[in-house]
Amino acid sequence: MGELTVEDIMNRFGLELIAGHEGIHRHINMSDISRPGLEMAGYFDYYPSERVQLIGRKEMSFLETLPSITRRKRLERLCSEDTPAFIIAHGEEGPRELSQLADEKNVPVLRTDYKTTQFSGMLTNYLVGQLAPMTTVHGVLVDVYGVGVLITGGSGVGKSETALELIKKGHRLVADDSVEIRQVSENVLIGTSPKLLKHMLEIRGIGIIDMMTLFGASAVKDDKRVLLAVDLEIWDEDKHYDRLGIDEEKIEILDSQITRLSVPVRPGRNIAVIIEVAAMDYRMKRLGFNAADEFTKRLDQAIAENAEILKAEESD
The missing domain is CATH 3.40.1390.20 (HprK N-terminal domain-like)
Structure with a gap:
């Protein structure tokens, strides 16, 4: 509290x-x-x-x-x-x-x-x-297309650099490094920045930069509801990553659950763009359109049609 x-x-x-x-x-x-x-x-x-x-x-x-x-x-x-x-x-x-x-x-x-x-x-x-009950999470909170995205991951994985790229694209920074999350009601989490770090972003090799001074007031936000967690991790060739997105993974913060995505990081992947798409996809799912479900329906339909063709050929 x-x-x-x-x-x-x-x-x-x-x-x-x-x-x-x-x-x-x-x-x-x-x-x-x-x-x-x-x-x-x-x-x-x-x-x-x-x-x-x-x-x-x-x-x-x-x-x-x-x-x-x-x-x-x-x-x-x-x-x-x-x-x-x-x-x-x-x-x-x-x-x-x-x-x-x-x-x-x-x-x-x-x-x-x-x-x-x-x-x-x-x-x-x-x-x-x-x-409200409060906890502190190590990560970055960014407002992407109106979706509060909590970016987590190990030290040096590129959380702050990804946030910087998102801010250059017109999105807004809420908190960097330390995110204070309060549960104001059931399944409603509000993230803010500690006063000491407000509007600040740490970039290795450069240091601490003030995002409001560099990019203006439109580049920062005081608080945002946390709706999506994106966990960045170094690419592991031996690990199986979800390629369809059918099963929605959840993470629990305080007594609330939010959607969690694991995004592997390796050279050549534009993580900022991936997070933008993840935020847009999250909004589409909330509006009732799920691309993974649509793909599954099409796949089932194609299998059923092929089964009918095979059955017809066998009967001939």
């Missing part, structure tokens, strides 16, 4: 910090968001204190109806040690009591100009992505 602090969401969404400045390094461990209307009404039996607390106009208008002493007591109970932060929507001014308590207990109070429902959806999507 990734690590996330209040400061991260503050920077991500341009939130204004209005109180509890000492608490911006608090960790956020839950992707769910709470709107504490029931708690403001006095019901704390199931208060999810470990969630980010989002306060909208409904909650604000209700607080204004409470006597000052009651309002302070309930806000004090809301300011738990486990509470990561309060976020006030619509650019509203927060209750004075909340700011005072937040400063006392170092619970950050943030403000956004977004509407409550709109911001709730945006923040939830962000938290789900950042706090």
Whole structure:
């Protein structure tokens, strides 16, 4: 699971910090968001204190109806040690009591100009992505014709060089060398680059190059859903390689499975073009057209026709 602090969401969404400045390094461990209307009404039996607390106009208008002493007591109970932060929507001014308590207990109070429902959806999507189960894979992730292709293989097999050729052809780099993959939902894997390596590509003999500087913003992408894995390996004369593509091989990452292809590398093979074709073929299969199945049908039909001809000749 990734690590996330209040400061991260503050920077991500341009939130204004209005109180509890000492608490911006608090960790956020839950992707769910709470709107504490029931708690403001006095019901704390199931208060999810470990969630980010989002306060909208409904909650604000209700607080204004409470006597000052009651309002302070309930806000004090809301300011738990486990509470990561309060976020006030619509650019509203927060209750004075909340700011005072937040400063006392170092619970950050943030403000956004977004509407409550709109911001709730945006923040939830962000938290789900950042706090999803994560693993790191050694390889290169490239967006090829809209398909997230994870290129893996042994050291020196040519992963980065293949990615460079693909980028020159107009495709986009997501991550090189180290790919952080998060499972945001069932069978949905999102790949990103570590911050240190973002937009960077390592080419042996040249060194580290910045793809955004060399090729422009259209050559890079921050994240991409991983749909296809291509494993590059040095050609082995004694190994049998699939020539028809009838049996689809799978690889498991976290709890999700994606299609995996083994591509042998040897002089004269244009691996970048092969990966382009693999991405296009993957899209065609998702649309219902499978070339291997079509070939099998034609082969069966040809065998059946030849069998009928032989049978007719035998009968003559």
